[in-house]
Amino acid sequence: MAKPTYLGLLNAISVAETAAEPIFTTWADSTKDKKLAQTLRFVAMREGEHGVAFAKRMLELGYEVRRPASAGENPAVKIAGSNKTDLQKFRALKFGKVSGKADVFDNMFADKNIDPITGGLLGRYIAEERDTGRLLAAEYERLLAVDKKAKKAAAKKRAKKQAEKK
Numbered sequence: 001m002a003k004p005t006y007l008g009l010l011n012a013i014s015v016a017e018t019a020a021e022p023i024f025t026t027w028a029d030s031t032k033d034k035k036l037a038q039t040l041r042f043v044a045m046r047e048g049e050h051g052v053a054f055a056k057r058m059l060e061l062g063y064e065v066r067r068p069a070s071a072g073e074n075p076a077v078k079i080a081g082s083n084k085t086d087l088q089k090f091r092a093l094k095f096g097k098v099s100g101k102a103d104v105f106d107n108m109f110a111d112k113n114i115d116p117i118t119g120g121l122l123g124r125y126i127a128e129e130r131d132t133g134r135l136l137a138a139e140y141e142r143l144l145a146v147d148k149k150a151k152k153a154a155a156k157k158r159a160k161k162q163a164e165k166k
Ligand SMILES: [Fe+2]
Pocket: 016, 017, 020, 047, 129
């Protein structure tokens, strides 16, 4: 069997997804917000599973994943575990908004030779990634609203204190 033309794509996805998993587990471990933590663990699970599923598909095709030599600590994992607020992490990691137009997934089916099993996996992957984007954006919006409410309450408290002083 000739070497599939889309091996590079499968390899790139497996490597990127495996690298993304610890961003979300690290963040989940560091947040105090239980709902966010749950979402982050779900996303981490998806990332890790994608990493394995694509590596497994490559093995079924007769090839092994080539992992790049470790580039040291992933800066995104560092941000995820830092003591920035969750909102700051969303902004720093660019997970707060869903990309409305073109995204990196649009061209993944451009290769017309993709076999049906790989195509099925790729389709599920793309749909899950976009769903993840929506889940994260919804969490960002929820936390923004929580933050706004807390700031409003704090301002009210300050104003009341001021009024009492007079
Ligand atoms: Fe991903």
